[in-house]
Amino acid sequence: MNWTWFHKLGSPKWFYEISSRWLPWLVILSLLLLVTGVVWGLAFAPAERFQGNSYRIIYIHVPAAFLAQATYVFMAIAGGVGLIWRMKMAEIAASCCAPIGASFTLLALLTGAIWGKPTWGAWWVWDARLTSMLILLFLYLGFMALQAAIDNKKTAARASAVLALVGLVNIPIIKYSVDWWFTLHQTASIKLTEKPAMPAEMYYPLFICLAGFYCFFAVVLILRLRAEILHREHKTGWVKALMSNKC
């Protein structure tokens, strides 16, 4: 297998240059997907038989919750790669993932609470799914606090990577919480292996929103990575050359 891409990805300079070419396409793609998915979901999808129109929160809630978990897995893998290969870009990626993931976990929790009020009659219950998502938020916050508490970037990256890897145990707990402790939160409506438990005119916009959220994540992660690269590499020749070219 050819590993040159892996080594290239490890170079902040290469990433800074190539990502400026990716960025406009990703922005266009995520805008198209999000606008299509949201308009379709809000205005054209039919109402749900029991929940009426409140179910339309799904087009935000489910993508946000998916992304919250995917970002965590990505962050832990990046942290692990940083631990094993001492790859600077992986360490930067892990640190950039945390605030994005935390914000989407918060979004999933808030939209869940707002959806819960008309559907369950309560903003919050100590249901297993809700509790494990709250733990995910605390894991993100703990990761960020640990990064901020240690001045040495290398030590901070190593310590927080260990935390991220240990916290990985929470991800399957979130996923299976609805099956293990069947309390209030419903089980998964969409699965990789089965047909979705809702009609096509409801899940098409959901899939489009999901894709849109993932593209959006790519955009904001690249934006954060570029800012962080500029900050960490500002003493290097290539950043200085880049800056003096611009003025």
Next chain:
Amino acid sequence: MYFESWADFWAMGKHGLYVWSCYGIAAVVMIYNIWVPLAQQKRFKQRYLRQLRREAQQQ
């Protein structure tokens, strides 16, 4: 469109407040995620450009 009128669309049955507050919060979270790194990038650029100019003057 699924709804009969715009008024119907904004009302979302009886759930307008719930649905629209969710989409509002989502918009805030997304704009925040774009704004933070852009502001940071701008700040870093200004700071290091100043540093570069200072270094150039000293030489």
